[in-house]
Amino acid sequence: MAETTRIALDGKPIDLPADASLAAGLIGHRELVCGRSPSGRLRAPLCGMGICHECRATVDGRPGVRTCLEPARGVRTVERETRLPAAEAAWTRSERAVDVLVVGAGPAGLAAAAEAGERGRRVLVVDDNRAAGGQIWRGKTGRAGELEQRCSRAGVEFLARTSLALRLGERHLRLVGPREVLDLRCSAIVLASGATERFLPFPGWELPGVLGLGGLQALIKDGLDVRGRRVVLAGSGPLLLAVAALVQQRGGLVRRVAEQAPNDRVAGFVLGLAAHPSKLAQALALRVRLGSVPFAYSNWPLEARGAGRLETLTLRRPSGTESIDCDLAGIGFGLLPNARPAALLGCRLERGAVAVDPAQETSVEGVFAAGECTGVGGLDKALLEGRSAGAAAAGDRDLARALAGRLARERRFAARLEQAFALRDELRALPRPETIVCRCEDVRWGELASRPDWTDAKLQTRCGMGPCQGRVCAPALEFLRGWAVGDARPPLVPVPCGALVHPPGTGADGA
Amino acid sequence: MSEALVVGAGIVGAACARALAQAGFAVTVFEAAAVGAGATRAGMGHVVVIDEPAGELALSARSRRLWDELAGELPAEVERAVCGTLWLAAGEEEQAEAERKAGRLAAAGVAAEWLDAAALARLEPGLRSGFRGALRVPGDSVIYAPRAAAWLLERSGARLELGARVRRLVARGVEFGDGSTRRADVVVNAAGLAARELTPGLPLRARKGHLVISERCPGLCAHQLVDLSYVRLAHGDAAESVAFNVQPRPNGQLLIGSSRQFDVEDPAVEPRMLARVVALAVENLPALARVPALRAWTGLRAATPDGQPLIGALPGLDGVYVAAGHEGLGITTALATAELIAAAATGRAAPIDAAPYRPGRFAEAARG
Numbered sequence: 031m032a033e034t035t036r037i038a039l040d041g042k043p044i045d046l047p048a049d050a051s052l053a054a055g056l057i058g059h060r061e062l063v064c065g066r067s068p069s070g071r072l073r074a075p076l077c078g079m080g081i082c083h084e085c086r087a088t089v090d091g092r093p094g095v096r097t098c099l100e101p102a103r104g105v106r107t108v109e110r111e112t113r114l115p116a117a118e119a120a121w122t123r124s125e126r127a128v129d130v131l132v133v134g135a136g137p138a139g140l141a142a143a144a145e146a147g148e149r150g151r152r153v154l155v156v157d158d159n160r161a162a163g164g165q166i167w168r169g170k171t172g173r174a175g176e177l178e179q180r181c182s183r184a185g186v187e188f189l190a191r192t193s194l195a196l197r198l199g200e201r202h203l204r205l206v207g208p209r210e211v212l213d214l215r216c217s218a219i220v221l222a223s224g225a226t227e228r229f230l231p232f233p234g235w236e237l238p239g240v241l242g243l244g245g246l247q248a249l250i251k252d253g254l255d256v257r258g259r260r261v262v263l264a265g266s267g268p269l270l271l272a273v274a275a276l277v278q279q280r281g282g283l284v285r286r287v288a289e290q291a292p293n294d295r296v297a298g299f300v301l302g303l304a305a306h307p308s309k310l311a312q313a314l315a316l317r318v319r320l321g322s323v324p325f326a327y328s329n330w331p332l333e334a335r336g337a338g339r340l341e342t343l344t345l346r347r348p349s350g351t352e353s354i355d356c357d358l359a360g361i362g363f364g365l366l367p368n369a370r371p372a373a374l375l376g377c378r379l380e381r382g383a384v385a386v387d388p389a390q391e392t393s394v395e396g397v398f399a400a401g402e403c404t405g406v407g408g409l410d411k412a413l414l415e416g417r418s419a420g421a422a423a424a425g426d427r428d429l430a431r432a433l434a435g436r437l438a439r440e441r442r443f444a445a446r447l448e449q450a451f452a453l454r455d456e457l458r459a460l461p462r463p464e465t466i467v468c469r470c471e472d473v474r475w476g477e478l479a480s481r482p483d484w485t486d487a488k489l490q491t492r493c494g495m496g497p498c499q500g501r502v503c504a505p506a507l508e509f510l511r512g513w514a515v516g517d518a519r520p521p522l523v524p525v526p527c528g529a530l531v532h533p534p535g536t537g538a539d540g541a
Numbered sequence: 542m543s544e545a546l547v548v549g550a551g552i553v554g555a556a557c558a559r560a561l562a563q564a565g566f567a568v569t570v571f572e573a574a575a576v577g578a579g580a581t582r583a584g585m586g587h588v589v590v591i592d593e594p595a596g597e598l599a600l601s602a603r604s605r606r607l608w609d610e611l612a613g614e615l616p617a618e619v620e621r622a623v624c625g626t627l628w629l630a631a632g633e634e635e636q637a638e639a640e641r642k643a644g645r646l647a648a649a650g651v652a653a654e655w656l657d658a659a660a661l662a663r664l665e666p667g668l669r670s671g672f673r674g675a676l677r678v679p680g681d682s683v684i685y686a687p688r689a690a691a692w693l694l695e696r697s698g699a700r701l702e703l704g705a706r707v708r709r710l711v712a713r714g715v716e717f718g719d720g721s722t723r724r725a726d727v728v729v730n731a732a733g734l735a736a737r738e739l740t741p742g743l744p745l746r747a748r749k750g751h752l753v754i755s756e757r758c759p760g761l762c763a764h765q766l767v768d769l770s771y772v773r774l775a776h777g778d779a780a781e782s783v784a785f786n787v788q789p790r791p792n793g794q795l796l797i798g799s800s801r802q803f804d805v806e807d808p809a810v811e812p813r814m815l816a817r818v819v820a821l822a823v824e825n826l827p828a829l830a831r832v833p834a835l836r837a838w839t840g841l842r843a844a845t846p847d848g849q850p851l852i853g854a855l856p857g858l859d860g861v862y863v864a865a866g867h868e869g870l871g872i873t874t875a876l877a878t879a880e881l882i883a884a885a886a887t888g889r890a891a892p893i894d895a896a897p898y899r900p901g902r903f904a905e906a907a908r909g
Contacts, residue, residue, distance in 0.1 A: 068757070068792060091831070092831055093756065093758060093831060093832060093833065094756045094832070094833035112757065112758060112759065112793075114667075114758070114760050114761060114828060115758070115828050115830075115831035115832060116828060116831070118830050118831055121830075196812050196815075197812075198812045199812075204812065482575075482703065483575065485574070485575045485578060486575040486576065486578075489575060489576070489577055489578060489582055489687040489688075490576070490618075490687060490688060490691055495835075495836075496835070497756055497833070497835055499835065499836065519810070519836045519837060519838055520810050520812075520815070520836075520837050521834060521836075521837065524756060524833035524834060524835045524836075525833060525834060526830060526831050526832060526833055526834070527753070527755065527797070527819050527822065527823055527829045527830055527831075527832055527833075527834045528823060528829075528830030528831060529834075530753070530815060530816060530819040530834055530837075531816055531819050531820040531823050531830070532816055532820075533812070533813050533816040533817065533820075534812045534813060534816070
């Protein structure tokens with residue numbers, strides 16, 4: 031039996047796996063609900079990776095803590111009702127300078143950090159999560175360990191649970207940890223902020239137990255116990271298979287895997303993998319491992335139902351519908367570049383991704399970007415871009431030139447991927463007028479019908495104005511309504527007011 | 542039927558559209574962006590009686606009454622709440638100022654009462670200790686202004702032309718970016734700070750403000766809390782100032798302000814100003830330190846040399862009226878402004894003396 035830790039959940043003692051994230055531990059304990067939304071709906075985790083803010087609760091007196099990013103170990107109390115916080119002592123605040131700051135400790139970020147560190151640069155890597163590895167290497171083994179070893183040999187420093195909050199000036203940033211504020215100057219920045227999941231609203235999608243696809247994956251890797259749980263996976267993309275394999279491996283019962291794309295489109299994509307033998311091998315291995323798991327193309331979720339939690343998921347099939355009883359659902363409609371940090375720094379975006387030059391430099395001098403945030407393309411693209419960006423951030427643009435050929439191939443793969451799993455038009459008809467679109471502010475689809483654009487929708491309905499700042503509803507509305515969305519406002523993630531009270535330091539150069 | 546054109550669909554333009562429609566005009570509103578997307582969206586939505594200078598007292602007291610009269614009709618989405626204002630007195634000097642303020646408000650028929658330190662602590666236990674007391678103005682309220690602007694427009698029945706690029710105002714008409722024109726009997730420049738581009742020569746300056754909104758945290762405070770230094774700073778000439786000004790939104794969020802910077806037109810959030818605003822708020826409401834801040838933004842107030850708005854006919858341009866320069870009080874004073882514009886456009890008597898707001902007053906003063 032794994033080590034447990036005792037916490038008081040609304041005053042009631044429960045034991046959670048000590049190594050789990052708080053959210054993963056609570057869901058494993060069948061405590062899916064984290065609070066109530068403004069209109070009183072039960073609020074439960076969705077994204078599992080710090081995006082949706084649906085899992086926030088008051089943790090040890092700190093309100094608004096994202097429990098998916100919080101380790102269970104060491105936590106004493108979790109309260110799901112909002113309570114007035116007590117005053118607290120001032121935050122510790124420090125100022126530092128490094129050569130290269132890397133934002134995000136996934137494959138791209140670690141690769142960048144290793145390359146820059148090995149070129150003699152002082153490198154700091156920060157990540158919202160409690161460990162390095164990103165989504166793909168969450169609860170990691172193997173290659174992440176290798177890269178981390180290279181980083182540590184090169185003297186790369188890593189700060190977990192630390193978020194980029196503010197741009198203070200040119201290559202001068204405020205980073206916020208659980209109780210620390212760090213104002214950092216650097217010569218170069220590598221943004222490796224990864225991807226977020228695209229969620230689409232459908233009736234019942236806000237029921238506790240309906241999780242993101244990547245969300246379910248992240249939570250399982252963070253210690254969610256799925257043994258004996260009936261799970262339906264739906265949405266789109268290669269992640270479906272990866273999550274199905276993970277659920278199965280951890281003792282969950284995969285009742286159905288539903289891919290919205292049609293069989294012929296995906297088959298064409300798989301055939302195209304011949305140009306990428308390692309990816310083909312991976313795909314085939316996954317398929318073999320899944321064995322008897324029922325997999326269906328041209329299927330998508332229509333409605334989730336249950337009394338206070340998910341009990342039945344109804345899928346649209348090519349002919350008719352089918353309802354499947356389940357405990358958990360993982361539903362995601364592809365990945366999107368997380369370009370918000372780049373937007374905060376003023377970098378140019380193209381089609382929602384950070385625009386970069388051949389050495390991964392953005393439109394802002396000294397700011398580089400690598401990995402999924404420049405366009406979703408998977409692990410190999412992220413590693414290549416990370417290496418190029420890290421070297422370039424250390425003044426070496428030769429590596430990027432050397433890797434250009436391989437990277438071009440990966441980008442072709444990314445384009446094929448996007449084409450194969452393009453979302454079908456029928457998904458635009460998923461929400462009903464009463465379906466909640468903005469979960470933070472409980473804005474319903476019907477209220478958005480008459481709104482001409484994103485700005486107007488925000489002003490008149492508060493859509494996208496809640497804690498997640500539109501991270502969930504904006505990509506959905508981009509697809510559903512064709513709206514141009516975006517406009518990141520500081521702070522990049524909600525941070526306690528106490529983290530904003532210190533004026534930016536003048537620093538050594540007096541800037 | 543006489544026709545009226547209103548340029549700008551902020552709260553002032555929307556209120557003017559409604560007042561002109563009620564006066565019998567067929568109204569068209571031109572808006573370049575979205576309804577309430579300028580200073581209306583950026584402001585706090587505090588409907589507050591301000592007692593200095595004298596013109597502001599008359600206008601804000603009248604306008605607050607008009608908002609009160611509308612209260613029964615406002616839809617729930619306008620989120621009107623009569624939370625009252627507490628003008629906080631830190632020291633003896635502020636207490637004396639509070640007494641003078643109470644007198645001026647009373648003269649304008651606005652109720653206010655002095656609360657001593659103990660009474661203040663009972664009403665607002667989240668406040669730091671050490672205040673001598675506060676002047677409570679129970680009738681002040683808050684609204685969600687973008688929604689209020691949209692509602693006023695809907696009610697007016699005015700035709701709204703979004704994306705309209707008005708280049709300038711001409712006698713009894715507007716000229717668009719493509720050179721085309723539209724004529725009407727009455728034209729109102731209610732374009733906020735952009736009013737100075739449509740009517741060159743209007744004495745308007747940008748006065749930038751920073752605001753922060755928190756996550757929902759009901760109960761941290763119950764009134765709009767404003768430091769008594771606010772008025773001195775708001776109407777002072779300092780290039781830059783910050784005052785403690787926190788508003789409880791009806792949904793439990795806190796709106797944290799406020800700052801004023803003259804002639805800064807870059808809308809970027811400045812971390813230095815953000816820190817000053819939040820630091821003052823945390824100092825006065827210590828528990829705020831733990832409350833997550835969701836979002837910070839800025840807005841550009843349109844300020845005039847004497848701190849009073851420009852309302853009325855524009856000398857030298859037949860049929861053109863100005864309703865701009867409300868600085869930080871546009872939401873409060875929109876309804877009374879609109880009433881004055883409608884009175885001027887129809888030649889009817891105005892309920893308050895419109896003289897302090899004459900758009901031509903600065904030119905008259907210059908001519909001596």
